[in-house]
Amino acid sequence: MNERDSEMVSVLLQRRGFGPADREGRANAVIVNTCSVRGKAEDKALGKLRMLIAARRERPGLIVGAIGCMAQRLQRELFALAPGLDFAVGTHALARVPEALEAARAGRGPVLFAPDRDGPYDGLTHAHGRVSAFINILFGCNRRCAYCVVPDVRGSEWSRPAIEIVAEARDLAARGAREITLLGQSIMAYGRQGPVWDGAPPSPRGYAEPLPRLLEALADLPGLLRLRFTSSHPGGCSAELARAMAELPAVCEHLHLPVQSGSDRVLALMGRGYTADDYRAAVRRLRAAVPALVLSTDVIAGFPTETPADFDATRALLEEIGFDNVYIFQYNPRPGTRAAEWPDDVSPGEKLRRNHVLLEDQGRRSERFHGTFVGRSCEVLAEGPGPRGAARWTGRTRDNILVVFDGPPRVKAGNLVSVRIERSTAQALYGTAEAPG
Numbered sequence: 001m002n003e004r005d006s007e008m009v010s011v012l013l014q015r016r017g018f019g020p021a022d023r024e025g026r027a028n029a030v031i032v033n034t035c036s037v038r039g040k041a042e043d044k045a046l047g048k049l050r051m052l053i054a055a056r057r058e059r060p061g062l063i064v065g066a067i068g069c070m071a072q073r074l075q076r077e078l079f080a081l082a083p084g085l086d087f088a089v090g091t092h093a094l095a096r097v098p099e100a101l102e103a104a105r106a107g108r109g110p111v112l113f114a115p116d117r118d119g120p121y122d123g124l125t126h127a128h129g130r131v132s133a134f135i136n137i138l139f140g141c142n143r144r145c146a147y148c149v150v151p152d153v154r155g156s157e158w159s160r161p162a163i164e165i166v167a168e169a170r171d172l173a174a175r176g177a178r179e180i181t182l183l184g185q186s187i188m189a190y191g192r193q194g195p196v197w198d199g200a201p202p203s204p205r206g207y208a209e210p211l212p213r214l215l216e217a218l219a220d221l222p223g224l225l226r227l228r229f230t231s232s233h234p235g236g237c238s239a240e241l242a243r244a245m246a247e248l249p250a251v252c253e254h255l256h257l258p259v260q261s262g263s264d265r266v267l268a269l270m271g272r273g274y275t276a277d278d279y280r281a282a283v284r285r286l287r288a289a290v291p292a293l294v295l296s297t298d299v300i301a302g303f304p305t306e307t308p309a310d311f312d313a314t315r316a317l318l319e320e321i322g323f324d325n326v327y328i329f330q331y332n333p334r335p336g337t338r339a340a341e342w343p344d345d346v347s348p349g350e351k352l353r354r355n356h357v358l359l360e361d362q363g364r365r366s367e368r369f370h371g372t373f374v375g376r377s378c379e380v381l382a383e384g385p386g387p388r389g390a391a392r393w394t395g396r397t398r399d400n401i402l403v404v405f406d407g408p409p410r411v412k413a414g415n416l417v418s419v420r421i422e423r424s425t426a427q428a429l430y431g432t433a434e435a436p437g
Contacts (some may be wrong), residue, residue, distance in 0.1 A: 001183050002068060004134040006033045008125040009067065009097045016098040017041040029063035029101060034070035036149050039332045042070055046081055051085040063104050065089070069153040073335075075114045090114030091154055095122060118155065123168040126175075131383055133413045137165050137214065138184025138271060142193075143233070145260075146271045146338040147300065150185055157189055162196045162214055169218050172226060177379055178414045179226040182217065186230050188236020190214065205247060211236075211246035219250040225416065226381060226398065230256045230274065234274045237282035242289035253290055254400040257282070258298035262317030263310035266303055271338070276317055284322055294399035296325035302351030303331045304342040311354055315361060324369055324401065326362045330355050363426045368423035370401065377434060378403065380419045382411055393433075395419075402428040408435060 009031070010020065021027035030052050035041040045066070052064045065087040071078055072090030079085050086104035089097050093113040100111045118139060127135055140155040141148075146345070169180055184190055191210020199212075207213045211229070218227055227250040234257065245251050257279075261267050262277045274282075287293050299314060318326060330351040333340040346354075380395040380403045393407040395417065405419045411433060421431040 001134075001136070001185070002033050002035060002145055004136060004183060005068060005091075005094055007127055007134070008122070009033070009094055011099065011125040011127060012095060012122070013098050016102070018098070018101070029065065030099075031065040031067055031097070033358075034066055034068040035344075036069035036073050036153050036334070038329060039334070045070055049085060050081040053082060053186070056084070063087075063101065065097070065101060065104065067094060071112075071150075072114050072153040073149065075112060079110050084426075085110060087111035088114065092116065092118045095119055098402045116155070118158070121160070123164060124171060125161070126168075126172060126177075128206070129173060130177060131381065132179040132181065133172045134181050134183050134412070135165060135172070136184070137182045138187055138190045141185040142189070143186055143272060143273070147270060147303070147334060149334040149337055150395040151335055154185060157186070157193050159189075159191050159193055159196050159210070161198075162191075162200065162210070162217065165214060166217050166221075166317050169224065170221055173221045173223040173231070176223075176414060178224065179228070180224060182218075182227070182229040184229075185231065186233050186236070187211065187231060188233055188238075188241065196422060205244075207240060207244060209238060209240050212240050214371075215248055215251055219248040223244075224250060227251050228254065228400075232257045234259075234279045234282040237286055239285060239289075242286050245286065245293075246289040252400065253292045254294045254398065255286065256296045256298075259317065260298060260300050261303065261306070261310065263316035264304070266306055266310050269305065269339075270300075276313070279317070292399070294324045294401075295321060296327070296400070297321075297323050298327045298329065300329050300331050302346035304339055304345055306331075306346055313356065316357070318361065319365070320387065322365065323362070324356065324366060324399070328355055328358045328362075341391065366426035367424070370426065370429055373401075373421045373429050374424055375421065377418050377420050378429065380405065380417045380433075382407065382413055382415045382417050384413045393417075397429075404430050405430055406432045408433050 032045055032048050034045040035248050049066055056062050063086045069090045071088035078088050082174045086109040087100040089100050092115050100113055103111045138159050140157045141150050142157045144151055188211055191414045196210055203213050203216055204214055207216055232255055258280055333344055378397050382393055382395045386392045387393045393405055395403050404420055418434045419431040420434055421429045
């Protein structure tokens, strides 16, 4: 979501006559897009802002701005934490970044735009030439999980009209995008807050739920090869969504489905709204419809009161489900959340130990799963040359596994390439592109 926000801001600035610098040291202005989900992310952003401001000793006139969640959360306090900051623009006012930058250039800083509601949204703000693109379909979140600051910095849920999303996707596909990922903090809630399908004809396949109807409307767009959506919630894994994933060929066999914990007691404390058995049932429903479905997830290590038994339940559930990738976060309190009022009673050392245990578990799972691809041919969407030169390319399978491959001479970004997998690691597959038949 932050990557999509950064892209939108960059396009809006270019429309106003600004151009991207080829490297940070040559820029007249540097804007840091911030995140508040974890304390470490905020610390890194503050460190970067202070370093940029200090660089004015050698680069007089450098303009430094901050946008995103920290600007929304801290507002005027951010200027005290980073003295010399020229402007800050919150999540609800990103379209005003060019205005803030121009005010700072004119010496009218420090400038703050951080309203508590979203301003106008321009969906047609995508960089040209990208094979994979992101589209926001749902903003904000209503779930209020005990540890999460997102509702405070992103606001309440609201869904964009389906007709706007389809037009945006059609434009992207016409300009070369071959894969689109739909974005929403809790994306399966799309359309539940308003009539996003007003005036539209019935679904040809009989879908009644807003998200399956949207997937259906996008799946047959000319030029679009793959369709993904994130981030999901077990409560939204309905039979109809599973049917849509099975029936629509463009929808990929991959889903990011956060679990956070395998302990029912901890899940209840977190306010997640499901039990471990509910999560298992959601996965069974999806895999019954899409047997090849590959899952990734999020887990929090060391949530308040998490006991060794709770942690063991999480390890067991992760092993049982068999995720391809797990994003593991050590718990840290976020200001304003319910959990921040509770004793943070799992020691930093124990959080780190549990984090390492989960990483080691997942490394073994990923190595084992990726090893099953060796000797097989995989369909890979070519993204471009890798960091080591034009001879080796990178791309992803439909189930979102990174592939590094030796490309044939005429391969282009956006091509579907058949790659014979020769070796694997926990992180990626490696192989050689096969000549077209």
